[in-house]
Amino acid sequence: MAVSVREVAARAAVSVGTVSNVLNRPDKVSPATVERVHAAIRELGFVRNDAARQLRAGRSRSIGLVVLDVRNPFFTDVARGAEDRAAEDGMTILLGNSDENADREGSYLDLFEEQRVHGVLITPLTDDLPRLERLQGRGTPVVLVDREAADRRFSSVAVDDVVGGELAVRHLAEIGRRRIAFVGGPMAIRQVTDRLEGARRAVEATPGMTMEVVETESLTVLAGRAAGAAIRERAASDRPDAVFAANDLLAMGVLQALMMQGTVLVPDDIALIGYDDIDFAAAAVVPLSSIRQPAALIGYTAVDLLLKEAGEADGDEGEQERERERVIFQPELVVRGSTVPDAASHPSAP
Amino acid sequence: MAVSVREVAARAAVSVGTVSNVLNRPDKVSPATVERVHAAIRELGFVRNDAARQLRAGRSRSIGLVVLDVRNPFFTDVARGAEDRAAEDGMTILLGNSDENADREGSYLDLFEEQRVHGVLITPLTDDLPRLERLQGRGTPVVLVDREAADRRFSSVAVDDVVGGELAVRHLAEIGRRRIAFVGGPMAIRQVTDRLEGARRAVEATPGMTMEVVETESLTVLAGRAAGAAIRERAASDRPDAVFAANDLLAMGVLQALMMQGTVLVPDDIALIGYDDIDFAAAAVVPLSSIRQPAALIGYTAVDLLLKEAGEADGDEGEQERERERVIFQPELVVRGSTVPDAASHPSAP
DNA sequence: CTCCAATTGTGAATCGATTCAGCGTTGGTG
DNA sequence: CACCAACGCTGAATCGATTCACAATTGGAG
Numbered sequence: 001m002a003v004s005v006r007e008v009a010a011r012a013a014v015s016v017g018t019v020s021n022v023l024n025r026p027d028k029v030s031p032a033t034v035e036r037v038h039a040a041i042r043e044l045g046f047v048r049n050d051a052a053r054q055l056r057a058g059r060s061r062s063i064g065l066v067v068l069d070v071r072n073p074f075f076t077d078v079a080r081g082a083e084d085r086a087a088e089d090g091m092t093i094l095l096g097n098s099d100e101n102a103d104r105e106g107s108y109l110d111l112f113e114e115q116r117v118h119g120v121l122i123t124p125l126t127d128d129l130p131r132l133e134r135l136q137g138r139g140t141p142v143v144l145v146d147r148e149a150a151d152r153r154f155s156s157v158a159v160d161d162v163v164g165g166e167l168a169v170r171h172l173a174e175i176g177r178r179r180i181a182f183v184g185g186p187m188a189i190r191q192v193t194d195r196l197e198g199a200r201r202a203v204e205a206t207p208g209m210t211m212e213v214v215e216t217e218s219l220t221v222l223a224g225r226a227a228g229a230a231i232r233e234r235a236a237s238d239r240p241d242a243v244f245a246a247n248d249l250l251a252m253g254v255l256q257a258l259m260m261q262g263t264v265l266v267p268d269d270i271a272l273i274g275y276d277d278i279d280f281a282a283a284a285v286v287p288l289s290s291i292r293q294p295a296a297l298i299g300y301t302a303v304d305l306l307l308k309e310a311g312e313a314d315g316d317e318g319e320q321e322r323e324r325e326r327v328i329f330q331p332e333l334v335v336r337g338s339t340v341p342d343a344a345s346h347p348s349a350p
Numbered sequence: 351m352a353v354s355v356r357e358v359a360a361r362a363a364v365s366v367g368t369v370s371n372v373l374n375r376p377d378k379v380s381p382a383t384v385e386r387v388h389a390a391i392r393e394l395g396f397v398r399n400d401a402a403r404q405l406r407a408g409r410s411r412s413i414g415l416v417v418l419d420v421r422n423p424f425f426t427d428v429a430r431g432a433e434d435r436a437a438e439d440g441m442t443i444l445l446g447n448s449d450e451n452a453d454r455e456g457s458y459l460d461l462f463e464e465q466r467v468h469g470v471l472i473t474p475l476t477d478d479l480p481r482l483e484r485l486q487g488r489g490t491p492v493v494l495v496d497r498e499a500a501d502r503r504f505s506s507v508a509v510d511d512v513v514g515g516e517l518a519v520r521h522l523a524e525i526g527r528r529r530i531a532f533v534g535g536p537m538a539i540r541q542v543t544d545r546l547e548g549a550r551r552a553v554e555a556t557p558g559m560t561m562e563v564v565e566t567e568s569l570t571v572l573a574g575r576a577a578g579a580a581i582r583e584r585a586a587s588d589r590p591d592a593v594f595a596a597n598d599l600l601a602m603g604v605l606q607a608l609m610m611q612g613t614v615l616v617p618d619d620i621a622l623i624g625y626d627d628i629d630f631a632a633a634a635v636v637p638l639s640s641i642r643q644p645a646a647l648i649g650y651t652a653v654d655l656l657l658k659e660a661g662e663a664d665g666d667e668g669e670q671e672r673e674r675e676r677v678i679f680q681p682e683l684v685v686r687g688s689t690v691p692d693a694a695s696h697p698s699a700p
Numbered sequence: 701c702t703c704c705a706a707t708t709g710t711g712a713a714t715c716g717a718t719t720c721a722g723c724g725t726t727g728g729t730g
Numbered sequence: 731c732a733c734c735a736a737c738g739c740t741g742a743a744t745c746g747a748t749t750c751a752c753a754a755t756t757g758g759a760g
């Protein structure tokens with residue numbers, strides 16, 4: 001059924017080696033032969049078997065990417081950036097989403113390792129880095145995405161979440177809010193705790209400001225709705241005057257819940273700011289203020305680091321403890337109607 | 351560097367065949383041996399090489415999925431459904447997005463075929479089905495997703511887009527609108543033309559109703575913004591009193607553009623309805639009325655058909671023109687504030 | 701004590717593309 | 731005219747897991 005190089009070779013009256021050369025190093029073959037082989041390929045409908053190719057090569061031409069949630073536009077943007085960079089080197093991105101679940105994360109890592117991917121980009125769920133260290137030790141480079149490597153064991157591309165959290169809450173302080181609620185969770189996720197940490201710093205730097213933490217089970221619109229509903233149900237006097245949500249999905253959920261039945265006005269009663277600045281944030285019921293991260297650039301850079309690392313590994317071969325690279329981008333405050341009523345509701349053009 | 355079955359076999363003092371048996375048919379091996387082999391695997395850090403496995407097996411354990419746009423939540427929902435069903439059979443989804451671009455679509459198909467995927471799920475860009483037919487002819491089953499197969503050459507899972515379009519415009523008619531604008535494009539995409547066709551039917555069934563078509567270059571928020579801006583710029587008397595957008599992304603773009611500077615009020619001046627009912631639709635500036643499609647179910651069902659077909663092919667082996675299956679779901683109207691003011695769960699915008 | 705059957709385990713062949721040492725030709729140089 | 735380099739091509743070896751016909755061992759029945 002399957003057409004192999006052997007059959008193509010027979011048809012074109014050349015050896016299999018020549019067919020392979022036509023496929024991979026056409027300049028090493030005379031034009032006439034190239035044409036003859038191509039004709040045979042066309043006539044037979046030959047399609048290269050990637051498994052055989054990979055087996056021989058020892059590594060696949062793809063890169064694994066494990067994200068926390070594919071439904072979060074932030075991560076699809078990261079994926080797009082990664083894909084773009086990978087394509088430049090003829091590589092492919094394999095996308096896995098852990099759904100904030102350790103088992104799923106683990107099975108994607110297993111899968112990717114069995115596939116002998118060129119490397120793994122991952123937004124790790126927790127601080128269970130030993131797993132990743134072993135993976136890396138076995139020869140699969142790992143780059144942490146949207147998460148700073150604590151030490152030099154991993155390369156990483158991240159945005160400073162502490163600064164981001166600080167930016168958000170400082171903004172809330174500047175518009176006169178003092179009773180802040182931080183909505184986010186689970187606390188096992190580093191991005192959440194870092195943003196919270198930044199928020200704390202801003203709170204401490206602001207006289208008279210207090211903060212409560214409303215923990216959520218995940219970083220989704222649904223979880224945000226639940227948190228928002230809980231806040232709405234309280235007596236008006238007991239409500240915060242500002243909410244900082246750990247990401248835009250949560251923020252949008254909070255927003256929906258707060259505005260339900262017109263109970264709470266945003267930003268009049270409660271100012272709201274999210275994180276990530278996803279496209280939809282600008283289109284929310286009330287356009288969402290947010291902290292922008294260069295998502296596509298993060299993905300692009302991560303693949304870049306990975307390929308650099310993989311390239312070196314090929315050369316060195318000496319599995320030495322090379323210094324890993326860490327890239328950190330700075331987050332940026334984007335002000336819209338959910339914190340400042342008369343702020344332009346349209347997103348800035350790229 | 352890489353640990354192979356051979357080394358595991360040596361370490362456990364058994365043959366490679368036995369190691370393979372432990373991995374794939376543990377019941378055929380005595381418990382003591384199984385344990386010994388597992389120990390060797392652990393000690394050596396052995397990881398199966400999937401390429402070798404696939405080469406032998408002839409097919410990979412993954413399914414290719416090509417969608418029009420990963421950034422559209424509708425498609426990520428489809429992907430999630432597909433992933434769930436695939437996981438039930440220990441299979442994986444490879445996600446490719448064509449970005450409404452024929453070249454990208456083509457290169458994903460090439461890639462998937464070289465990978466010898468179990469089958470391909472695709473939301474085809476155009477009506478260029480010969481390409482897919484050849485693919486299928488060479489032994490890779492194809493299931494059309496969110497697109498009804500014109501004839502019986504392909505299995506397909508779709509939602510009736512003509513009915514959907516009709517539902518949308520009939521709703522606009524019922525709330526008293528008569529001057530409709532259909533926003534969507536490119537017209538090469540079947541979903542667009544089908545929804546437009548449905549819209550036409552509703553228009554023709556409604557005395558005094560007229561419709562104009564505002565063609566867009568893609569189905570994105572950005573394209574929607576452009577279309578919306580064009581409408582906003584017109585003299586008030588020249589504007590439509592309702593807009594039906596070919597998907598929610600477009601609709602949200604239109605919404606943003608219309609409301610800019612408070613020029614046009616939605617739904618007072620212009621009622622707006624989208625398509626897909628993505629999660630964000632409910633959270634828009636004005637909650638978006640839309641046509642709901644069972645996205646995850648579509649993905650789930652598509653994989654189901656695919657696996658059924660692939661299974662049969664294994665048995666038959668007789669490449670005969672078997673009858674393909676076609677599944678069609680019915681769309682559903684969801685009314686929110688963008689068409690009916692009091693359906694809104696919040697005060698209307700400034 | 702034989703004999704047969706069931707149970708375990710063996711190892712060479714296989715999948716298909718790539719690689720590489722090496723062979724035969726050609727054409728240019730001294 | 732001899733010599734050599736460059737070129738075009740060959741074909742066997744290779745990657746690593748799986749498979750399968752067959753060998754070795756064990757146990758139970760007769």
